[in-house]
Amino acid sequence: MSGWIGIYRAQFKTSFAQQLQYRVSLVLWLxxxxxxxxxxxxxxxxxxxxxxGAVGGYDAAxxxxxxxxxxxxxxxxxxxxxxxxxxxxxxxxxxPLLLRPIHPIHIDIADNITYKILTSVVMFPATIGxxxxxxxxxxxxxxxxxxxxxxxxxxxxxxxxCEWALAMVAFWTTQVAAINNLYxxxxxxxxxxxxxxxxxxxxxxxxxxxxxxxxxxxxPIELLLGRLSVTDALxxxxxxxxxxxxxxxxxxxxxxxxxxxxxxxxx
Amino acid sequence: MVxxxxxxxxxxxxxxxxxxxxxxxxxxxxAALGSLVKRRTKEVTAVNQISFEVAPGxxxxxxxxxxxxxxxxxxxxxxxxxxxxxxxxxxxHVPWKRNKAYLRQISLVMGQRNQLVWDIPAxxxxxxxxxxxxxxxxxxxxxxxxxxxxxxLEPLLRKPVRNLSLGERMKCEIAAxxxxxxxxxxxxxxxxxxxxxxxxxxxxxxxxxxxxxxATVLLTSHYMADVEALCKRVIVIHHGKLLFDGDLASLVExxxxxxxxxxxxxxxxxxxxxxxxxxxxxxxxxxxxxLRVPKLExxxxxxxxxxxxxxxxxxxxxxxxxxxxEQVFSEGVTVQ
Numbered sequence: 013m014s015g016w017i018g019i020y021r022a023q024f025k026t027s028f029a030q031q032l033q034y035r036v037s038l039v040l041w042l043x044x045x046x047x048x049x050x051x052x053x054x055x056x057x058x059x060x061x062x063x064x065g066a067v068g069g070y071d072a073a074x075x076x077x078x079x080x081x082x083x084x085x086x087x088x089x090x091x092x093x094x095x096x097x098x099x100x101x102x103x104x105x106x107x108p109l110l111l112r113p114i115h116p117i118h119i120d121i122a123d124n125i126t127y128k129i130l131t132s133v134v135m136f137p138a139t140i141g142x143x144x145x146x147x148x149x150x151x152x153x154x155x156x157x158x159x160x161x162x163x164x165x166x167x168x169x170x171x172x173x174c175e176w177a178l179a180m181v182a183f184w185t186t187q188v189a190a191i192n193n194l195y196x197x198x199x200x201x202x203x204x205x206x207x208x209x210x211x212x213x214x215x216x217x218x219x220x221x222x223x224x225x226x227x228x229x230x231x232p233i234e235l236l237l238g239r240l241s242v243t244d245a246l247x248x249x250x251x252x253x254x255x256x257x258x259x260x261x262x263x264x265x266x267x268x269x270x271x272x273x274x275x276x277x278x279x
Numbered sequence: 280m281v282x283x284x285x286x287x288x289x290x291x292x293x294x295x296x297x298x299x300x301x302x303x304x305x306x307x308x309x310a311a312l313g314s315l316v317k318r319r320t321k322e323v324t325a326v327n328q329i330s331f332e333v334a335p336g337x338x339x340x341x342x343x344x345x346x347x348x349x350x351x352x353x354x355x356x357x358x359x360x361x362x363x364x365x366x367x368x369x370x371x372h373v374p375w376k377r378n379k380a381y382l383r384q385i386s387l388v389m390g391q392r393n394q395l396v397w398d399i400p401a402x403x404x405x406x407x408x409x410x411x412x413x414x415x416x417x418x419x420x421x422x423x424x425x426x427x428x429x430x431x432l433e434p435l436l437r438k439p440v441r442n443l444s445l446g447e448r449m450k451c452e453i454a455a456x457x458x459x460x461x462x463x464x465x466x467x468x469x470x471x472x473x474x475x476x477x478x479x480x481x482x483x484x485x486x487x488x489x490x491x492x493x494a495t496v497l498l499t500s501h502y503m504a505d506v507e508a509l510c511k512r513v514i515v516i517h518h519g520k521l522l523f524d525g526d527l528a529s530l531v532e533x534x535x536x537x538x539x540x541x542x543x544x545x546x547x548x549x550x551x552x553x554x555x556x557x558x559x560x561x562x563x564x565x566x567x568x569x570l571r572v573p574k575l576e577x578x579x580x581x582x583x584x585x586x587x588x589x590x591x592x593x594x595x596x597x598x599x600x601x602x603x604x605e606q607v608f609s610e611g612v613t614v615q
Contacts, residue, residue: 022409025403026403026407107392111386112382
């Protein structure tokens with residue numbers, strides 16, 4: 013156990029040092045992360061106002077709450093492993109990672125957590141700023157506030173496992189940018205990132221219910237908005253955990269098969 | 280091959296084979312468009328049933344032209360690649376299972392690839408390796424101190440790796456690879472692109488590491504100086520096949536059909552006499568003539584030279600190893 017703590021501590025230090033090397037790029041990334049939900053928020057609040065104050069059960073303050081929470085959830089759960097992976101496989105940079113007596117996923121986990129800690133310094137005031145500017149309305153019961161933490165954690169793990177497994181397609185195709193783009197496009201709509209799922213046509217809502225994306229995004233958002241009953245929340249946790257188990261299983265299997273195909277190109 | 284009493288080989292390779300499927304298309308736009316519809320793949324055999332053993336503590340040079348299969352073999356031995364068929368055991372481990380216990384005992388240094396984190400100082404990467412390999416602090420400190428001394432790393436440790444020169448970076452790479460004191464060291468072109476001084480330093484260091492820790496070393500290099508300085512034994516592979524396995528001296532003996540005779544003649548004689556009847560003239564400068572003579576005729580040619588001409592000095596030499604190696608590759612002779 014102390015060995016693992018040591019490894020993570022060392023990787024955190026490395027990631028901090030690495031990420032601080034390019035401060036401007038870090039700030040620009042963050043700007044994008046704040047701007048995206050702000051733009052969507054402005055669009056939806058305008059739509060709500062022009063529709064007599066509310067669309068699909070969301071008024072302007074409701075939309076504000078939705079997209080401010082979305083920004084936080086997206087910031088906590090997002091990762092860039094699929095993009096990293098392509099470079100690793102294509103340029104052979106994966107080889108040194110495979111030679112170390114530790115699964116390469118740990119580097120990505122530590123890297124991800126470090127980035128989140130580092131950027132929370134900006135995300136926290138940005139969130140406060142948006143709250144002041146847009147006056148969101150949310151009335152979550154205490155249990156929902158308490159459940160938000162675990163839901164967010166599972167959402168992070170689910171997204172991480174799914175995208176790590178997806179990234180491994182690179183073992184077969186080397187190029188994964190096109191697949192990544194398709195994945196993100198589907199995710200954007202089916203997770204509740206650009207539009208609350210309840211505003212989508214019913215058949216799309218059914219499909220979104222089957223796919224794993226809503227458990228990465230919409231579920232924690234709706235939980236904190238106070239829109240879920242206790243039964244709904246418990247059921248959602250069940251499905252979320254089921255998806256997590258499934259994606260971890262797929263991750264393990266893909267890893268085992270994919271690694272045999274790794275041809276260490278150019279390395 | 281010398282085995283230490285009571286121990287088996289450190290590395291055991293039997294019938295190792297690796298084939299790759301590579302896409303095959305002609306150059307040009309038409310071919311590129313054609314490959315969109317129908318992609319042709321070609322099977323390339325990178326390593327073709329090679330077998331050998333390496334004793335604990337031995338330093339073996341792996342020779343072969345580009346694309347011979349050296350790097351592919353090293354990658355399989357270090358566990359990066361799965362072979363198509365055959366078996367490998369390194370200290371009782373099957374490399375591509377990549378057990379942690381195995382990975383802690385080995386290191387692969389690739390001259391053209393870096394494992395150090397590009398944007399941060401090498402010392403931070405060393406610290407990360409300490410944690411990953413779970414090296415106890417006292418051992419880490421003493422190993423780092425000796426590496427710093429041997430490789431003269433002191434001024435380099437605090438600079439971001441991207442600001443180091445190639446030679447400086449290579450020294451740091453080697454240090455990072457050795458911090459956990461691997462018992463088996465795979466070195467793939469460790470001196471590539473380095474100047475002569477840096478090459479010599481790294482060479483000396485590898486020899487020292489091998490002696491101090493009795494590490495088994497498998498090394499590929501295009502610089503014969505590396506191989507001559509470090510390896511008594513060489514394995515030559517070409518087109519994925521093993522051509523020769525034995526000591527360097529017998530490689531030259533076996534493959535060189537020529538010897539070089541260097542004679543010192545009186546300047547006038549060196550110009551007037553037709554020397555081509557003794558052998559092929561490699562050079563003729565100020566009466567110092569270098570002749571290439573078929574090996575079997577060496578004795579008779581030497582006799583004739585001494586009888587016919589006013590020789591003040593004569594030496595018979597083996598041709599340079601580079602030349603011999605080149606010959607082996609161009610002829611592709613198979614030797615068991």
